[in-house]
Amino acid sequence: MNEHSSLWQRAKHKLNSLLIRLMIRFKCVREVKYSQQELNEMLATNFPHSMSLSLPGSQGMLTLLNAELSMPSDDSHLHIQLFCGFTVSVAGHDIYRAHLLVVGTVTPYYVASEKSIRLKQMQLTEVRLVNDDYAFIGSSTQIATLFMPKAFKYLLATTVHIGLSLLKGLIPSELMNYLGLYSNGSKQSVLDYHKPEIERLIIAEVEQDDWCYQLDETDFEEQLFAELGQEIAVENGFLVFKFHLD
Structure with missing residues (x-):
């Protein structure tokens, strides 16, 4: 009985597959739509993802933690909101960390020869500092002690305030100039300095080859x-997969 049932199920699946293909070929089915929720479920597999920033004498790390897509009904772009973590470390110690909210738009397109979905024309409209418990910026005293000889660290620790000027001659001038960003204790000032590089990294990462979605040919709809x-487009709040363009 089970064997007959299994044979029937396979035959039924093949028949349904054939009928759907015929309906597509004869233009009875012209397109398939994906909702915002379905796209976000597909997108979730790409995170977290980390990228390094090149900084003078220090290490910067930008981590894309998660993202959310939306599709306003009056727009032909995907709207994307990225939640990121950003850290700067010197001598193995964090001197800055923050969560960032990055907002922008991007255009999806289909590459038929590769059977993949890619993104292009990303435009970022906002990179905003999230003021939560994760946010931290090192003081001038904390940063200075990272570079001082051990014999001086106890003395420095008992001093109320130490300026970064004490490091002059002890560290490269390029690093000295960079650490000057932290002297006023402004998390926003540090973000503003790094913002162009953060934007460049995100755009390059999203538009590069690694960020394509390869259609899963074990999934029936994606195999079809x-x-x-032929083409994909954002229309009326959906990502539309088009089988016919006429």
């Missing part, structure tokens, strides 16, 4: 589009 699909 890989075989017969």
Whole structure:
């Protein structure tokens, strides 16, 4: 009985597959729509993802923690909101960390020869500091003690305030100038300095080859589009997979 049931299920699946293909070929089915929720479920597998920043004498790390897509009904772009972690370390110690909210738009497109979905024309409209418990910036005293000989650290620890000027001659001038960013204790000033590089990194990462979505040909719907699909577009709040363009 089970064997007959299994044979029937396989035959039924093949028949349904054939009927759907015929409906697509004869333009009875012209497109398939994906909702915002479905896209976000697909997107979640890409996170977290970390990228390094090149900084003078220090290490910067930007981590894309998660993202959320939306599709306003009056727009042909995907709207993306990225939640990120940003840290700067010197001598193995964090001197800055913050959560960032990055907002922008991007255009999806389909590469039929690769059977993949890619992104292009990313534009960032906002990089905002999130003031939560994760946010931290090292004081001038804390930063200075990272570079001082051990014999002086106890003395420095008992001093109320130490300026970064004490490091002059002890560290490279390029690093000295960079650490000057932290002297006023402003988390926003540090973010403003790094913002162009953060934006460049995110755009380059999203638009590069590694951020494509390869259609899963073990999934029936994706297999159909890989075989017969022509184009994708954002329309009326959905990502539309088009089988016919006429």
